Amino acid sequence: MRRILLTCKALAVGAALTAASVTATFAEDFKVAIVLPGVITDGSFNQAGYEGVQRAAEKLGIDFAYSEKTAQPDQPEALSDYARRGYDLVIGHGGEFQESVDRIARRFPDTKFLIVNGTEPGDNVATMSFDFPALGYVMGYVSGKTSETGKAGYVGAQKLLFYVQLGEGFEKGFMDARPDGEVFTAWTNDWDDVAKGKEAALNLISQGADVIFPSMDNAVVGSLQGVKEKGAMAIGIYYDAIADWPDTVIQSAIFDMRSALGEVIAKAQAGELEGTSYIFGLETPVAARVGSYSDRVTEATQDEVTALIDKIIAGEVETH
Amino acid sequence: MIDLLTDPQALTDFLSTSLRLSIPIIFAAVGGVISERSGVFNIALEGCILGGAFGAAVGAYLIGHPVGGLLLGVFVAMMAGLILAGLAVGLAINQLVAGIAINILMLGLTSYLARLILGADATSTLPGFGPIAIPGLSAIPVLGPVLFEQDLLTYLMYLLVPLSWWVIYKTPWGLNLRAIGDYPVAADSAGISVPKVRLFAVLASCAMAGLGGCYLVLSQVFVFTEHMSAGKGFIALAALILGRWNPIGALLACLFFGLSDAMQLRLQFNSPDVPYQLFSMVPFLASFLALVVFAGKVRPPAAIGIRYERGGK
Numbered sequence: 176m177r178r179i180l181l182t183c184k185a186l187a188v189g190a191a192l193t194a195a196s197v198t199a200t201f202a203e204d205f206k207v208a209i210v211l212p213g214v215i216t217d218g219s220f221n222q223a224g225y226e227g228v229q230r231a232a233e234k235l236g237i238d239f240a241y242s243e244k245t246a247q248p249d250q251p252e253a254l255s256d257y258a259r260r261g262y263d264l265v266i267g268h269g270g271e272f273q274e275s276v277d278r279i280a281r282r283f284p285d286t287k288f289l290i291v292n293g294t295e296p297g298d299n300v301a302t303m304s305f306d307f308p309a310l311g312y313v314m315g316y317v318s319g320k321t322s323e324t325g326k327a328g329y330v331g332a333q334k335l336l337f338y339v340q341l342g343e344g345f346e347k348g349f350m351d352a353r354p355d356g357e358v359f360t361a362w363t364n365d366w367d368d369v370a371k372g373k374e375a376a377l378n379l380i381s382q383g384a385d386v387i388f389p390s391m392d393n394a395v396v397g398s399l400q401g402v403k404e405k406g407a408m409a410i411g412i413y414y415d416a417i418a419d420w421p422d423t424v425i426q427s428a429i430f431d432m433r434s435a436l437g438e439v440i441a442k443a444q445a446g447e448l449e450g451t452s453y454i455f456g457l458e459t460p461v462a463a464r465v466g467s468y469s470d471r472v473t474e475a476t477q478d479e480v481t482a483l484i485d486k487i488i489a490g491e492v493e494t495h
Numbered sequence: 496m497i498d499l500l501t502d503p504q505a506l507t508d509f510l511s512t513s514l515r516l517s518i519p520i521i522f523a524a525v526g527g528v529i530s531e532r533s534g535v536f537n538i539a540l541e542g543c544i545l546g547g548a549f550g551a552a553v554g555a556y557l558i559g560h561p562v563g564g565l566l567l568g569v570f571v572a573m574m575a576g577l578i579l580a581g582l583a584v585g586l587a588i589n590q591l592v593a594g595i596a597i598n599i600l601m602l603g604l605t606s607y608l609a610r611l612i613l614g615a616d617a618t619s620t621l622p623g624f625g626p627i628a629i630p631g632l633s634a635i636p637v638l639g640p641v642l643f644e645q646d647l648l649t650y651l652m653y654l655l656v657p658l659s660w661w662v663i664y665k666t667p668w669g670l671n672l673r674a675i676g677d678y679p680v681a682a683d684s685a686g687i688s689v690p691k692v693r694l695f696a697v698l699a700s701c702a703m704a705g706l707g708g709c710y711l712v713l714s715q716v717f718v719f720t721e722h723m724s725a726g727k728g729f730i731a732l733a734a735l736i737l738g739r740w741n742p743i744g745a746l747l748a749c750l751f752f753g754l755s756d757a758m759q760l761r762l763q764f765n766s767p768d769v770p771y772q773l774f775s776m777v778p779f780l781a782s783f784l785a786l787v788v789f790a791g792k793v794r795p796p797a798a799i800g801i802r803y804e805r806g807g808k
Contacts, residue, residue: 214721216610218618334771361763362771368725369716370519371756374512378760381508393720396618400716403620419618 205444206238208257209266219392224268227436251275258283264443296450306456307337308344308495310428314410315348317426318386320476325356328379332366332391372397415466427466435462458488510641517753519707523731524745526703533696534676534798538594541728542601543701547572547708549605552719555621561713572705580697587802606721623713646714660742676796679803733782739793752778
């Protein structure tokens with residue numbers, strides 16, 4: 176197992192306490208660990224998870240550790256290792272951790288587990304996810320209003336529930352903005368293959384799509400590169416991607432894993448984490464919101480979308 | 496799917512996608528043939544592609560020209576090859592174990608160094624090779640733009656595949672190579688240095704795989720991302736088996752794999768009922784079938800994977 180174990184003492188604590196007192200208080204300190212399926216620099220899902228824990232740890236002054244690129248067969252062992260070593264909150268970063276956590280959670284009743292994008296909470300198992308269809312819907316709406324060809328493409332890696340929902344929301348939003356429009360979907364079956372991500376985007380563009388919404392990990396970069404070359408438009412994911420792709424990205428679905436994880440970790444530290452699903456939608460903009468507009472999106476559309484978001488929060492719009 | 500038959504532009508796009516997806520594995524598979532013909536399993540193709548991609552990105556980034564990337568990419572891949580040759584040929588360590596070790600090493604090392612060197616610029620577009628249309632040939636309908644409106648590395652591939660076939664089958668050097676892969680004792684007694692030829696074969700093999708990585712970065716996506724080889728080295732291993740340890744066969748196998756990849760991306764729109772996983776499975780299924788169908792008719796180089804010690808068994 177390629178596991179990088181870095182226990183980072185949060186800087187805030189280090190600055191405030193002397194070395195001796197750090198050791199003395201160590202046993203009572205709240206500790207959090209996160210196990211990630213990919214690398215922490217993917218500019219996407221894994222990086223967001225890592226930085227979420229890192230920032231929360233800094234802010235709250237707690238210890239944290241992480242394991243990156245943990246393959247599925249190694250995940251139960253990585254999780255239980257942290258539980259055994261006394262980590263109070265152990266996070267499995269991704270829906271695929273549901274099974275491993277189910278298998279080991281009962282053996283560690285004093286440890287809280289959190290599954291990001293998990294589906295089934297339990298006694299000491301909380302799940303956290305976003306309202307994917309809602310943001311997908313808003314992105315679809317923006318795309319529908321901005322598209323010139325009336326066609327858009329959604330590129331996903333694997334048909335995991337949340338990514339299917341994101342695509343469905345996107346499609347519904349696009350069609351509501353443009354009833355005569357069309358949305359294509361492509362699944363590449365690979366989260367990291369940038370070349371395939373690019374070809375998938377090029378393929379959709381050659382079918383007439385001029386707005387592409389990729390939702391993989393590393394492979395997103397490939398799709399965006401393809402969109403950039405063709406001068407088409409793209410929707411960013413997880414962060415305000417327009418900063419890196421100024422001429423390409425017209426809006427981003429920001430699932431602010433960093434802030435959302437921060438909220439949940441703060442709850443856990445306060446001992447308030449329950450075995451339920453924490454779902455962050457547009458009503459909690461700190462965790463799920465839209466990013467910056469490119470100037471390719473008209474002012475009128477921007478105003479419409481602002482009103483639309485209020486409607487979604489009020490529950491007046493069916494997003495999927 | 497029907498649009499491919501009626502719309503020449505759609506067919507051109509589809510074939511271009513297939514070709515682009517297959518080029519990195521063609522480089523790697525032909526590289527693999529060279530090494531395996533000399534009797535050394537090159538499981539490290541995956542690591543060499545990744546090393547090539549990393550070197551290409553860093554070279555292009557630091558020097559600001561794709562040729563810098565090409566040189567550094569091939570160099571990094573050859574360094575990986577040097578380690579493989581050192582372990583598998585020099586120290587006679589199990590070739591599979593050495594190859595796997597190199598893959599793991601390259602994955603960690605390139606990720607670490609890329610974070611260090613490229614850092615915040617990781618998503619900025621690197622200088623790369625643009626398409627050069629060959630006058631006349633590129634005007635051929637459908638196939639012209641697919642084959643002859645390509646970048647430098649694709650034309651290099653057109654050259655290297657027949658060249659490696661010619662070297663392996665038509666030159667004394669190739670005869671030495673094949674002799675060592677089949678019966679090193681005889682080759683050794685004829686005065687051919689087994690370790691030397693194997694060293695060169697492994698280096699050439701890794702340089703080729705490195706070119707595949709260079710193609711990914713300098714011709715295809717113009718960025719480096721961690722683990723961007725994404726298993727292509729292993730697909731190349733399947734292709735060289737399907738291609739029966741022959742560069743031309745490996746080329747055809749890779750084109751077939753590229754075609755099924757492109758099919759996977761395209762078929763989804765027209766027939767959403769066909770599960771997309773079906774097409775991801777095709778390369779492996781085909782390799783399996785080839786192993787069964789060709790069993791007995793084709794065999795790998797006889798001495799492959801067996802370490803050679805002069806005077807030993």
